[in-house]
Amino acid sequence: MAIGIDKLDFYIPNFYVSMDDLAKAREVDPNKFKIGIGQTKMAVNPVSQDIISMGINAAQDILSEQDKKDINMVIVATESGIDHSKAASVEIHNQLNIQPFARCIEMKEACYSATAAIQLAKDFLSNNPGKKVLVIASDIARYGLNSGGEPTQGAGAVALLLSHNPRILELNDDSVAYTNNVYDFWRPTSEKYPVVDGALSKDAYIESFNTVWNEYSKRTGYTVNDFESFCFHVPFTKMGEKAFKTILNENVEDSIKNRLMDAYQESVLWNRDVGNIYTGSLYLSLISLLQNHTFQPEEKVCLFSYGSGAVGEIFSGSIVKGYDKALDKEKHLNMLESREQLSVEEYETFFNRFDNQEFDFERELTQDPYSKVYLYSIEDHIRT
């Protein structure tokens, strides 16, 4: 029974700051950000876009009335939760008018949890023919002004509709997950910003990838050449590239290395211009790949999901014939290209207003045709 991604979409806030400008303001060589880290632009979210509104904005255009009747579960994957109790998916379910007899939950394990949500959805669907599951990955990555992690911030949401007979990517039964307790990056509930050991986090990412890839290739018998391309969790584009190169070693022919590295660059084109969106990063990369690479039906994509703390997972999907017709290519390109550039001073103002939850609708609600929903107020802890 084929189960997988039937529809997908994303939402990125309407504002960004360029890495050239940020590097200049922080008195850093711009090549450190552009080449060393591999980022060009960084999405900046206004106070009026929280994980709920971004999640709704990501999902609203892909759901038909029939989908809303068929969806039996809505899972929000996030590490930017806004409530210890109420799941963000409850509000999203309501705003999207999904039929009431559905389960709504929120899942957490750093950037990894959207993958857990997808695997849960796959298991659920294998016992529930005809049903659908909506998975939304929505996050805001903030490390603080002038912090080491500042150039790796970002914000955005990805929506994935999982079903039987999917139109885009069929999920194969080959996933291998790996858990390793490490304090590389975490977000204590008492703290405004993450606690991060940058160097350890890079090592932990690579260690996780190598360990899970070795186990995955042992169990499946696959080598890199069995895949048309790989997709990684992308905290910054250099990170996936560094990890990937560890397995594109001397045992792999140059022509295969070049083919896979070219496809990797296609997979991170949009992450380079958005930054880290945590739970959604791997799936934004998948959309970038699907849209910028030409696949033949049944070709396989290998996906590496990683969440600090740490959980890594590798699984694969097979391309479905006609997948490209299921992508709203023009919308995706326009959304990325029509964003408004902020100066570093404006970005800092946005950043500080976010910390203080001070709305400035006049400045924030510019022409953003992709945001039909935004956060209007928080009164008595109730979000409107």
Ligand code: HMG
């Ligand atoms: P840093 O100390 O500012 O930078 O931290 P660096 O000294 O590590 O330099 C970065 C790279 O730029 C280095 O390359 C330099 O050589 C190079 P590398 O040695 O790594 O190959 N460089 C230059 N290149 C060209 N021209 C120059 C130049 N100067 C230096 N002039 C760091 C960088 C990413 C650690 C920091 O931004 C950070 O802490 N970010 C947040 C943590 C993070 O993203 N970690 C990634 C792995 S963990 C993960 O993916 C999980 C995560 O998404 C969270 C979750 O799961 O929830 C973060």
